[in-house]
Amino acid sequence: xxxxxxxxxxxxxxxxxxxxxxxxxxxxxxxxxxxxxxxxxxxxxxxxxxxxxxxxxxxxxxxxxxxxxxxxxxxxxxxxxxxxxxxxxxxxxxxxxxxxxxxxxxxxxxxxxxxxxxxxxxxx
Numbered sequence: 861x862x863x864x865x866x867x868x869x870x871x872x873x874x875x876x877x878x879x880x881x882x883x884x885x886x887x888x889x890x891x892x893x894x895x896x897x898x899x900x901x902x903x904x905x906x907x908x909x910x911x912x913x914x915x916x917x918x919x920x921x922x923x924x925x926x927x928x929x930x931x932x933x934x935x936x937x938x939x940x941x942x943x944x945x946x947x948x949x950x951x952x953x954x955x956x957x958x959x960x961x962x963x964x965x966x967x968x969x970x971x972x973x974x975x976x977x978x979x980x981x982x983x984x
Contacts (some may be wrong), residue, residue, distance in 0.1 A: 888925065890915075891922070899959070899966075900961070902960070902961070904958050904960050906957060907923070907926060908947045908956060911947055932968075935967070937962060937969070938960070938965060939959060943958060944956060
């Protein structure tokens with residue numbers, strides 16, 4: 861049986877949704893904090909920058925984190941502005957995207973942080 865492009869897209873979206881579900885709130889909060897610290901001033905950045913500051917246990921979700929942010933359309937959080945070689949030894953220098961954080965993207969991430977803080981206060 862041949863799969864149509866629409867079926868393949870639906871299957872891929874189901875798989876991505878399952879993978880995204882494995883990115884914990886803690887990991888997302890850690891990535892948000894690192895991203896704002898690195899790119900909050902408008903400096904371009906890549907996954908390499910996050911790899912240098914994140915604990916090894918959180919690095920596996922880096923690609924999923926970026927994929928989620930780059931697929932958001934409203935607000936547009938990241939703009940790809942180029943490429944650079946990966947510092948991940950397993951990637952063997954494969955190119956990774958270099959991004960700029962948009963002003964609406966910065967606000968979006970700050971809002972997510974505030975909402976997480978409110979959830980923690982409510983749960984306490």
